[in-house]
Every structure is written in structure tokens, then in C-alpha cells.
Amino acid sequence: MIRLSHIEKTYFGKGNETHALKNVNLKIQDNELCAIMGASGSGKSTLLHIIGAMDDVTGGSYLYNDIPVSKLSKKDLHGFRKKYVSFVFQNFALIERYSVYENLEVPLLARSVKKRKHIIEDAAERVGISDLLRKYPSELSGGQQQRCAIARALIADTELLLCDEPTGALDSENSIKIMDEIAKIHRTGKTIIIVTHDDEVAHRCDRxxxxxxxxxx
Ligand SMILES: Nc1ncnc2c1ncn2[C@@H]1O[C@H](COP(=O)(O)OP(=O)(O)OP(=O)(O)O)[C@@H](O)[C@H]1O
Ligand SMILES: [Mg+2]
Structure with a gap:
């Protein structure tokens, strides 16, 4: 499903360059549940962003099934992400001026789904934020924001789910609950890639x- 060949990613700063990815070759099959592990700064988020077509590559090629992602235009990349990818960002990336409910509504509005309330309430229940739907992101703890970001990704319901340290802000009870939800989604046939520092999370993955x-x- 995912085939990265000789991927290079260099960030060009003011008078410095960071080679964040070096000759990365990676294949991920349809319906795999993979963990990505490594030290801070090793390139995990960069790799996940490239797989999610959030960032371009400096070299190499990326094929998603038969789609040459590394050759797509900006407009086509937007369409690709919308159709295939949901992302739980390391910094959550919630919309501050929207309530939790409205944040969860975004992927449904993007797909013009009409009956949204039940879907939103169900996802909120699954991650344990049912009582927070009227609050705003700035009123939530880090772990609550993280669970909101996960619920939004569950609602997006794409064939590829990318999670950047989805349990990084959670206690062990909530981490287990979130991993149970991720395992459930995996059983419905989705492909899931999780960046994590947590051995327990990684050991629930296939690879x-x-x-x-x-x-x-
Ligand atoms: N936008 C950017 N501009 C310049 N350098 C960047 C940028 N994003 C990441 N880097 C650099 O690229 C390297 C890889 O960063 P990345 O965020 O992929 O690491 P990571 O493995 O996700 O780390 P962490 O576990 O701390 O989240 C680091 O050296 C980082 O400083
Ligand atoms: Mg990171």
C-alpha cells in the first residue's frame, strides 16, 4: 500500500541544514498496524508527515497503491489527504475557536455527512470525552485535548490512520482505552501507523x- 524508495528529507534553515531522513526505504502493507520508535529528533514525525502527504520530500519517491504521491501537485495533495489520511498530530492541532463538538464535526462537514450528532457523540464516548463536548480546547487538559484529537481522527474514518504519539499525554488507563479503540479500528481493515515512545503501545502493533x-x- 505504501512504498517509500530512497526518501531524503532535508530542512533548510538560516545557514543550516538538517538531514532529517536519509535514504529511507519502507513498505507498509494494507491493514498493517505498525509502530515507529526512535529517540527524540530521530525523524519519526518527519516520516509520518511524509507518509500523510503533509510535507514534501527532498528526494526519492513515494507510491501509495498506484498513486505517485511525491509527484502530486499541491491541489492533488490536498485531495489525497482528504480522501485517504487521518492524522493525530503530536501537538493535537485542534481549532481553538471551535468547541470540542465543532472540532469533531470538521471531518464530517468535509465529507458533507448530514446526520452528524450521533457519530460525534459515539466517538466522544469511545475516548471518554462525552462530558467535554461544549468546552473549548484552551479549557482542556493535555490528555483531554489528545483524546479530542483522536476522536476527530476516528470520525474521519479514512483507510490510513497516522498517530504521532497518541498516548503521549495520557495516563496508563486512558492509554489502554485508546489502544483498545485503535485495535478495534484495525480489525475493520484500516492501515495504522503509530509513532510512540511507549513499549506497551508498540508491543500491541504487528511490527x-x-x-x-x-x-x-
Ligand atoms: N520544520 C523544521 N525545520 C527545521 N528542522 C526541523 C523541522 N522539523 C523537524 N526538524 C528537525 O528534523 C529532525 C527530525 O525531527 P522530527 O520532528 O522528525 O523528530 P522526532 O523523531 O519526531 O522527535 P520527537 O520524538 O522529539 O517528536 C530534528 O533534528 C529536528 O530538529
Ligand atoms: Mg515527533
Whole structure:
């Protein structure tokens, strides 16, 4: 499903360059549940952003089934993301001026889904934020914001789910609950990639991809 060949990613800063990914070759099958592990700064988020077509590559090619993602125009990339990818960002990326309910509504409005209330309430229940739907992101704890970001990704219901440290802000009870939800989604046939520092999360995955200093081991 995902085929990365000789991927390079360099960030060009003011007078400096960071080679975040170096000659990355990676294949991920349809319906795999993969973990990506590695030290801070090793390139995990960069890799996930590239897989999610959130960021372009400096070199190499990315094929998603038969779609040449690394060659798509900006407009086509937008369409690709909307159709295939949901993302739980490391910094949650909730819309601050929207309530929790409205944040969860975004992917449904994007797909012009008419009956939204039941879907939103169901996802909120699954991640344990039913009592927070009227609140705003700035009124939530880090763990509550994280669960809101996860609920939004569940609602998006795409064939590829990418999670950047989805349990990083959670206590162990909530981490288990979230991993149970992710396992349920996996059983419905989705492909899921989880960046994590947590061994317990990684060991619930089919495969652990390890990355060191921009290279896959
Ligand atoms: N937008 C950017 N501009 C410049 N350098 C960047 C940018 N984003 C990431 N980097 C650099 O690229 C390297 C990889 O960063 P990345 O965010 O992928 O690491 P990570 O493995 O996700 O780390 P963490 O576990 O701390 O989240 C780091 O050296 C980082 O400083
Ligand atoms: Mg990261």
C-alpha cells in the first residue's frame, strides 16, 4: 500500500541544514498496524508527515497503491489527504475557536455527512470525552485535548490512520482505552501507523519500525 524508495528529507534553515531522513526505504502493507520508535529528533514525525502527504520530500519517491504521491501537485495533495489520511498530530492541532463538538464535526462537514450528532457523540464516548463536548480546547487538559484529537481522527474514518504519539499525554488507563479503540479500528481493515515512545503501545502493533538519526534500522 505504501512504498517509500530512497526518501531524503532535508530542512533548510538560516545557514543550516538538517538531514532529517536519509535514504529511507519502507513498505507498509494494507491493514498493517505498525509502530515507529526512535529517540527524540530521530525523524519519526518527519516520516509520518511524509507518509500523510503533509510535507514534501527532498528526494526519492513515494507510491501509495498506484498513486505517485511525491509527484502530486499541491491541489492533488490536498485531495489525497482528504480522501485517504487521518492524522493525530503530536501537538493535537485542534481549532481553538471551535468547541470540542465543532472540532469533531470538521471531518464530517468535509465529507458533507448530514446526520452528524450521533457519530460525534459515539466517538466522544469511545475516548471518554462525552462530558467535554461544549468546552473549548484552551479549557482542556493535555490528555483531554489528545483524546479530542483522536476522536476527530476516528470520525474521519479514512483507510490510513497516522498517530504521532497518541498516548503521549495520557495516563496508563486512558492509554489502554485508546489502544483498545485503535485495535478495534484495525480489525475493520484500516492501515495504522503509530509513532510512540511507549513499549506497551508498540508491543500491541504487528511490527516495530526503528529509526535512528534519520535512518531506518
Ligand atoms: N520544520 C523544521 N525545520 C527545521 N528542522 C526541523 C523541522 N522539523 C523537524 N526538524 C528537525 O528534523 C529532525 C527530525 O525531527 P522530527 O520532528 O522528525 O523528530 P522526532 O523523531 O519526531 O522527535 P520527537 O520524538 O522529539 O517528536 C530534528 O533534528 C529536528 O530538529
Ligand atoms: Mg515527533
Amino acid at each position: 516495530i519500525i526503528r529509526i535512528t538519526d534519520g535512518c531506518i534500522l
